[in-house]
Amino acid sequence: MTAADASPSGSTLAEAEAFLAAHPEIEAFDIVLHDANGIGRGKIIRRHELLSFYKSGRHLPISILGLDIVGEDVHETGLIWDQGDGDLRAWPIPGTLVPLHNTTPPRGEVFMSMYTLDGVKMTSDPRHALQRQVDALAAEGLHPAGAFELEFFLLDNDRGPDGKMQPARDVLDGRKSRKTEVYSVDHLHGMMPLFNDIYAGAKAAGITAETMISEYAPGQYELTLHYRTDVMQAADDVVRLKRIVRAQARAHGVTACFMAKPNEDYAGSGMHFHVSMLDDAGKNVFVEPVEGQWNPTLLHALGGLRDTMAESMLVFAPHANSWRRFASQSYAPVSPSWGVNNRSVALRIPAGDIRARRIEHRPSGVDANPYLVAATVLAGIRHGLANRIDPGPETTGNGYEDGPDHAGIPSDWKSAIDAARASAFLKDALGEDMHRTFTAIKAAEYQRVMRTVSEVDFDLYLHTV
Known part of the structure; x- marks a missing residue:
């Protein structure tokens, strides 16, 4: 990871590498971002994708933070077409990478938070409000x-x-x-x-x-x-x-x-x-x-x-x-x-x-x-x-x-x-x-x-x- 690509959340590639070494059984990961309603939104990635997530983050549409309780766009948030529904970058949160219990096949989970493409906090992310x-x-x-x-x-x-x-x-x-x-x-x-x-x-x-x-x-x-x-x-x-x-x-x-x-x-x-x-x-x-x-x-x-x-x-x-x-x-x-x-x-x-x-x-x-x-x-x-x-x-x-x-x-x-x-x-x-x-x-x-x-x-x- 270069200085230019350093995670603004403070996450490190070493954390992901150590986790993969300690958990060879895990095949996939839920990567989870929490919206205004506290609903977990994101993706399930495969094991081989985890290191790339920690190296470069993951592009997600800005509109993911402007959804209502059923997952539909709320245009009045200004986060949909006012922004062209462009991508921002989500980064893993240090210390949140964990195994999930009782899943078949075995999966892990990691929380993420949203930033602009140049690493500035996206302030419609609830985590940033608390921080x-x-x-x-x-x-x-x-x-x-x-x-x-x-x-x-x-x-x-x-x-x-x-x-x-x-x-x-x-x-x-x-x-x-x-x-x-x-x-x-x-x-x-x-x-x-x-x-x-x-x-x-x-x-x-x-x-x-x-x-x-x-x-x-x-x-x-x-x-x-x-x-x-x-x-x-x-x-x-x-x-x-x-x-x-x-x-x-x-x-x-x-x-x-x-x-x-x-x-x-x-x-x-x-x-x-x-x-x-x-x-x-x-x-x-x-x-x-x-x-x-x-x-x-x-x-x-x-x-x-x-x-x-x-x-x-x-x-x-x-x-x-x-x-x-x-x-x-x-x-x-x-x-x-x-x-x-x-x-x-x-x-x-x-x-x-x-x-x-x-x-x-x-x-x-x-x-x-x-x-x-x-x-x-x-x-x-x-x-x-x-x-x-x-x-x-x-x-x-x-x-x-x-x-x-x-x-x-x-x-x-x-x-x-x-x-x-x-x-x-x-x-x-x-x-x-x-x-x-x-x-x-x-x-x-x-x-x-x-x-x-x-x-x-x-x-x-x-x-x-």
Whole structure:
């Protein structure tokens, strides 16, 4: 690799050569770029093509970052014919080359990021949006650490007689349960063959997947991830783990569902983001000197997140279905509240050792893009620290008593789109190009939903109006 062709991502040919030597069994590689919706787009290349990818990158059309949820062009992004749909160059991300578990023939996977042909960051790439906030904090002597929680449903491939999705039968013995089964350990046993493959896939990918929980709806589960001192790696962990869960579920004959709200009668699926802040010496700056006497840095961070939550909700709830998750007493927040050891608030300070003091950011659904979520949360914290924002009084007891009428956040998807498009904060948080791309895609998806005649239309109006 010549200096002129050096990878702008920092990837090296030596990494690819070492991987191929260590994994002679692998025949192909998924090369994956994540778009504004967090969807993995790319190609499957053969083993002999990997070195050339690391030497020269891979040409991909600029339009790949201007696609909606179904993969169609959104011309309002300015990334389609305004650019002649020309090629840019994607480069592998260092440290993301891993083997995939349970594939035939054996395959590997590597993440990539988009650059111009002359090596400049393509700023409609969500990874670059997050890196921009990480770099801004580093210039201020701060380094974010964190982890995401992953909630999901395991569903039967076929719908029930009522046309609705139904919880998957146990892959162990075919047993079915329609009960909530929250925190039932015995209920988890029926899915252990699948969970074992998920853990094996995570281990192969270098992800420390931890606790598995039967969550608060039939067929719903939660998998926690090890805390990272690098939030980019934390975002990589959760997008990769979603792919692992989906693939292993499919291999076991069930469907993994990452919709925010697949069942109107039960709780939806969140993607809570735990975040703390380290100084240059590695000390957690959120830790209070005396337990319970809150550190002003922590309070200002909470204040910034509260102050910017309304205009940021489109990032945390990006789809039409996302907004069905927000309901009173649903374990999803309905106001920009904060509290200690309280799951009814949007910003929770978990109980535990003060050395691990952190903020649990709870608004995001599992359908959100973790790169954009993390970028927006970090920008909100920076905003709070720079302006020394008071978060207001702590919410104690039932945070749902504030109610959606006093929420201070948009009440629906369209309002969230309008708030995001008008937000100077969000434009700065994501960068101008990523902000334009993301909001244009969301506006196009809104129009797609609104012009679609759904079953609920026929149910309500066919024999009535």
